[in-house]
Amino acid sequence: MKKHNPHDQFFIQTFTDENNMRVFLKNTLPPELIELIDLNVIEYETDTHIDPALHKNVTDLVVKTQVNSQTPVDIYFLFEHKSVYDDKILFQILRYMTTMWEKDLNEKKKPRIIIPFIFYHGKKKWKLKKLSEMLTDNQSIQKWLIDIPYLLFDTGKNVADFSEAMRLKVSIEMLKRAFVKNIDEIKEILEMIDRSGILEDELEAESFMFYFFKISDLETEEFMSIISNDLSINRKSEVKMVSLYDRLITKGKQEGKQEGAFAKAVETCKKALLAGAPVEFIVQITDLPLEKVLEIQKSLKIN
Secondary structure, X not given: OOOOOHHHHHHHHXXXXXXXXXXXXXXXXXXXXXXXXXXXXXXXXXXXXXXXXXXXXXXXXXXXXXXOOOOOEEEEXXXXXXXXXXXXXXXXXXXXXXXHHHHHHHOOOOOOEEEEEEEEOOOOOOOOOOHHHXXXXXXXXXXXXXXXXXXXXXXXXXXXXOOOOHHHHHHXXXXXXXXXXXXXXXXXXXXXXXXXXXXXXXXXXXXXXXXXXXXHOOOHHHHHHHHHHHOOOOHHHHHHHHHHHHHHHHHHHHHHHHHHHHHHHHHHXXXXXXXXXXXXXXXXXXXXXXXXXXXXXXXXXXX
């Protein structure tokens, strides 16, 4: 049972909204690209760079736009979301790009134009060098090596204004403050959620509040105290937030029980395999799929 990073999930939920993506690109792309690109064209590619060997992470997005011209030319932005500083990301991006180009060539298509875009909101300062500089300090050699120009959005240095898309603005502020446990910052996030109108949409409200609880680490008493005494929000919003909190806590407990049962079944499976029990018997006593039992058997190197 795979656990997804809550930062990844929230990033995907935010940027798979076409309007959010359009406003984001409009406010973050360099002027020379803004002049070229038709942001009315926003399409998401779901399988263009899948490579089983990469164990591809769901957090990456490929967004297709077009150049403003009489003959439209597609441009692809390869988004990489990072909540932790990663100095190996350029190697990862290069492999994703070559995978996409190989797919194009195998299908007898012209290799597409790909621009990498890194979205970063980690605690460490972003200080990534060029790929050539990572390989050698010798400048005479560097000029002959490949480099990967990329766009970077660092929430810690953001000066863009996303007010025309308030949900996007709140999302970016939450990602920016994901590792800040200051109580005043926490209060400000809740008030932003209230002012944005997010609470009016049930599914969206649950998504935002789920991420809020993940990044704030508030105990029940702390949350209730803040809601009741410290926020400038109306009674209706207060009731909605408390209701969502109760619902998400209940949901979390149920998921925790399911994860616990799955972990116990996996442990039982391992013990049974090591004891020499038949695979069919193990499937019956654990309720695990046959494929999962065979996968565990392989990991234990049991024939």
